[in-house]
Amino acid sequence: MSTNHKAQLETQLWNIANTLRGKMNADDFRDYILGFIFYKFLSEQLENYVNDKLLQESDGFLYDGLKETNPQYDVYLREIRTACLDELGYFLRPDELFYHIARRTDFILEDLTTILRNIEASTMGTASEDDFDKLFEDLDLTSSKLGRSEKDKNALVSKVLGHLDKIDFALEDTETDVLGDAYEYLIGQFASNAGKKAGEFYTPQEVSTVLARLVTKGKHRLKTVYDPTCGSGPLLLRVRKEVEEVAYFYGQELNRTTYNLARMNMIMHGVKYDAFDIRQEDTLERPQHVDERFEAIVANPPFSAKWSANDLFNGDDRFSPYGRLAPKSKADFAFVQHMVHQLADNGQMAIVLPHGALFRGGAEAHIRRFLIEERNYLDAVIGLPANIFYGTSIPTCIMVFKKCREQPDDLLFIDASAHFEKAKNQNVLLPEHIDKIVSTYRDRVTQDKYSYVAPLSEVAENDYNLNIPRYVDTFEEEEPVDLAAVSAELQSLDKELEANAEVIAGFCAELGIDTPF
Incomplete structure (x- = not known):
């Protein structure tokens, strides 16, 4: 019903x-x-x-x-x-x-x-x-x-x-969340028609599901979940669907209209006013929950956004341990640093980033190295298909971080970029694609042309470049070409063309016109 x-x-x-x-x-x-x-x-x-x-x-x-x-x-x-x-x-x-x-x-x-x-x-x-x-x-x-x-x-x-x-x-009907789900469906419909601006307020439900299942692995209840760029709140609400209970929701959103939408969305989904705290401000410049530590963190921040990278941030506890700030033109790792700072010792976080964050040099390479070599927080890198987000067709990845890793001697790489269904305007992750990502992360196994468990020593040898093709070989060898058969086919085509030319010449002669050959 x-x-x-x-x-x-x-x-x-x-x-x-x-x-x-x-x-x-x-x-x-x-x-x-x-x-x-x-x-x-x-x-x-x-x-x-x-x-x-x-x-x-x-x-x-x-x-x-x-x-x-x-x-x-x-x-x-x-x-x-x-x-x-x-x-x-x-x-x-x-x-x-x-x-x-x-x-x-x-x-x-x-x-x-x-x-x-x-x-x-x-x-x-x-x-x-x-x-x-x-x-x-x-x-x-x-x-x-x-x-x-x-x-x-x-x-x-x-x-x-x-x-x-x-x-x-x-x-x-208190057993289901029919209206809340319908409300989010509407938000998704608006996002699919909003072009570039859609990414500002909505993360596709399939991607939200992947992130939510990654950060809830092995957990049935969460004390807290946090999204520093929460948009209209779909990621926070999706995490709740993956566990029996979330005691408290935290979020921050820069855009005022989207912030209003997030608060409405939480209330429409039955989250009481005293069970969430969503603030409107710039997360990197003016964080609102900086003293809190969260058990689960999810985020789909704006890709390669600009930020101030002000020298004052070198003294900010979120960034100071690294000795480098993310570049002004690309705030991707500034969001990573912010989230890692707020991650509880028993927590898990998953963030969507553009592929460039895996291999770009300069300050970003320095931050990647620090996170892996010095802190050993990075747990997995997952490549997603291109064109699955509203408003952009670029390929993206998910980076998963944990402060207390069960397998501290390796990194898991998953290449899910070829696993999707092509829809009218964008590619879509089906339930089986999501299940494969999550089960591979859970089981932490190497699968031919899909995943690879890389020793940290190998990552170090690659100078902490995390570009997924360095670790997961998806090359498909083409079948050898039978040159003799190709030659025979070309000779056969030549004979057919000659025969056709003779027929056409005959027609032209009957019509009293010049042959085109």
Whole structure:
């Protein structure tokens, strides 16, 4: 039932999203539709909680029936508000519930804006304030993107809310995460249409699965998981699917809109406000969780991004042990250094990087050598297929790090670059491709043309160059060419051409025209 409902819900939500398509660009209609869905979710979640947990039969009404004419209205509202803020982290009055505004036929934009601001304001001074602060700021209902006139804007928003009102989110089904998965499906759909910018907010689900399974190997529960470039949060949420429990989620994201999306995504997936801490800032320049140590770390940072590489960072504990900073033009290893610094002694981390990080020289070569020779933290290098990320077709790799390695005398290299299914716009990792990567990492075996367990002495001989073809030979020998057969075939073709030329010459003679030969 849940699978069917999930597929139906995804289709319904995507169809509603398309009512905004053509009115505005993909980024804008993404922000509006996801914001409206989030508002409906908050409304239904709160109403269900109040009706199921707070109101009694003796009260004689459900939350929607609590009116200002009730002599105890203020008492009820005060107690319900306190309970909702403690359990859910936010509050809505009965008249602010989604379907009230969705079913109105008059002008709703001002009231809707007020409701969204009231949700944010309800958290002020509480433990959830940071998680709801300016959460709806991208839903500018006065924007000309919604229409030329106020009437046009109102008509479009009313239409979208009306369609959403007809959809059953099935929040009472607590055994599954149908709505959360559908929400992430929508984010993925937007990413597939967003071109270059997609990589800023979404990691393809298959890649997220690989990273999540790598960092959870051998673990059933995690105290903490961290993503320093979390985008909309898919990696953090994917890690949760691979274990029985994650006690706390940490993340940091530079882009404000994407940061808002990440917070919504966590809440939509049932992660309570007091179980995650996502901050908006530049991770390398202004880290927000630098004193924490994490049991699992995953990241898909922007490939070869620029950063300041300020000399002051030579005194930063994240970078100072290496004696070198990553180059200004390529921050790949700056992210590695940052993540290694925050990795707990019993932790595992996996990071996606461009292939160049495996073999480029200069400071990056120095950092690679330090990580392997001095610290022995690098556990595996995995080559991925090209064209599996939104917005870029370059081949990428995963580097896996552990501070307490079970096999400290070798490195595992996996070349999964040829194992994928070709889709319309990009290559895709199928479940069997993911399983092969993960099982090879788990079993740590050498497989012909796929993986190789390299002694550290061999890596040292290669001057800590980690280019995968140095270790995994995927060369396919071509079958020998039978030159005699080729010669015979060419002679046969010549004879056929001569015969054809004679036939054509005959036709030309009958027609009284010159032969082309």
